[in-house]
Structure formats: structure tokens, C-alpha cells
Amino acid sequence: MNLQKSLDFLKALSEHNDKSWMDENRKWYETEKKTFEAFVSGLIAEIAVFDPAIADLTPKDCIFRLNRDIRFSNDKSPYKTNFGAAMAIGGKKSNKAAYYIHIQPGHSFLGGGMWMPEAAVLKNIRQEIDYGFEDFQKLIKAPAFTKHFKKIDGETLSRPPKGYEADNPAIEYLKHKSFTVGKALSDKEVTHKDFLAHCAEAFASMKPFIDFLNQSTD
Template identity: 45%
Template structure:
């Protein structure tokens, strides 16, 4: 079960997003971060039961920093108001498909796949789908998958990606900019012991997509 300290800290941070408050409450932050790190470690163990590809991954490699890069942003708030972790081979900076946990009051979600893949990775994914469209459709149209992730994340290209024929029967499958998915989770579920089973069911449904993507990525 997710420790209440995590949501409590993030709620306070949202209302006091400044360096003075953060430094005055550094102990609260460290406690909440430690609790989230432990939750991620337990989630890794949970996922390893059906996806051996994340064996050897640890929580510290998966957690995103809470500090925002404000150099080129009009929003100068110094801190993110969420804790996030990407559970994948090689951790949060991995090019591999993985599993994402986002904890933020009133905006918690689970997701995964390949978000913002590098251009060579994106082209390789599209090429594989071009040659095996039915295999990919079988994954994203599977009822267990669609129950949790009814659609792929993000905008699509309006025309065929460069290098692929415009008249390809399944061109819509190649137009994604990300091969990632996500689903919102209510605060009530996140704060209950049901969250663990929600992670288990959602990520088991996501695993076939990650397996498809990672078989491509590992050959690059």
C-alpha cells in the first residue's frame, strides 16, 4: 500500500512550491521520497514475476528527480508536484519499453511503453509494425489490453511517416509519435490496498506491448 506521507507531502508542495518552504520541510521530502522508493522496489519485484527483463533494476535508477529544469520555461516553479518512476531495463533513461508510475494528488496514473523514442528507435518500431501489422494489432486490440489502455498515447502524424508508403493498409499504426499508453487512477484507489492489484493487472496487460517493443530495441 502506498504510504500516505507521499500524497500529504505532494499536496503541501503544490500549495507551497518555493525553495524556502522546500528547504524548511526537507525532512518531510526525504521521508516521502524514501517511502516512494520503497514502493517502487516492491513494484519492481511484483513486475519481475511476469517480465524478467527488469531483473537487476533498482528503484534509485528508476526515480525521476523532483527538481524542474526552468531554464527555458515560463513556469518558474522550482519543483515538480509529483513522484514518478520508469521501471525498465537500464532505468529511467532507458530506450527500452517499460512501466511508469506517476503519483500526484488528483492526477495519478499508470502507463508505459516507449515515450518520445529516439528517431532511430521510432523508425525501427514503425518498420517492424510495417512488416508485422497483424502481430501489433493483436497486442493493442487484445481485450485485456484495451480494458486498461483503450488507445495509444499522444498525437499522431497527419500523413505517412517518411519512407513508408501512403497507401499502406495499416498506415494508422505507423503514425504514432509515441508507442506508449496511460490510464488515470483515482486518489481513492491509490490510497487503498487495491492499488497493488491495479498495478499488477495493468502492467500484466501492458507486458506484451513492451515485449514487442523491446525485441526491436535490443537489436539496435
């Protein structure tokens, strides 16, 4: 399945981000929406091979709306200029760690993890890292993982969180408020015939990281 026409649509949308253009191009949008839904359906099936817990998800459970919430934004553009989906136990609105895909001309990426977890979950993640730092290091330094994801991203505190000393071996990870990873994708990669398989391989390498984070939500 080729996503070239989806990239073409998103590029055009970024240049004409208004309701009148969308109304005129509704059929194009509906076509590319279905293409992305089919891609996400295939991605769910691929991920379910190594992570059966998400096997019962549907594309609707995972794909984010194109419409933007502009109520509190200075940017009144009505539409996002990307297609995005989060595959997590319970769907995109759950508190579980997710596999994420973002399709946008020139800015596509694969990602995953937890973004700004609630306080209780964040506390648990920090405890898991502190208690099991050796295991955590092994999974984020595994060759399969580092082939795709080079570092843990996310907003961090400037000082150690409450209950942890500055000399804690895991302090740079304990300062994190989010625990995410990402891998940039070129348009050429997104439109390659093996793109689905490439995504599946990257997400498979991420599974130990996802499992580690999900321990904190049980």
C-alpha cells in the same frame, strides 16, 4: 503500504512550490521519498515475476528527481509536484520501453511504452508494425490489455511517414512519433490497500506491448 501521506505532501508542495517551504518541510519530504522508494521496490519485484529482465533494478535506477530543470522554462517553480518512476531494462535513462507510474493528487496514472524514440528506433518500430500488423493488432486488442489501456497515445504526424502510403492498413499507427499508453488513477485507487497488486496486473497486461517495442532496440 499507503500513499495517502505522499499525496498530502504533494498537494502541499503544489501550494507552496518554493525552496523556503521545502527547507522547512525537508523531513516530511524525506519520509515520503522513502515511502515512494519502498513502493517502487515492491513494484519492481512484482513486475520481475513476469518480466525478469528488470529484476536487477533499484528504485534509484527508476525514480525521477523532484527538482525541475528551469533553465529554459518560463515556469520557475523549483519542484515537480508528482512522484514518478520508469521501470525499463537499464533504468529510466535507457532507450528501452518502460513501465511508468505517476503519483500526483487528482492526476495520477499508470503508463508505459516509448516516448519520442530516436529516429533509428522509430523507423524500426514502424517497420515492425507494418510487417507484423496482424500481431500488433492482436496484442493491443487483447482483453487483458484493453481492460486497462484503451488506445495508443503519443504525438502523430499529419501525413504518412516517408516510405508509407496513405492506404496502408496500419497508417494511423505508422504516423505515431511516440508509442505510449496510459490509465488514469483516482486518489482513492492510489490509496487502496490493493494498489500495488492493481499496478502489477495492469503492467502484466502491457508486457506484450513493451516486448513488441523493445524488438526495435535490439
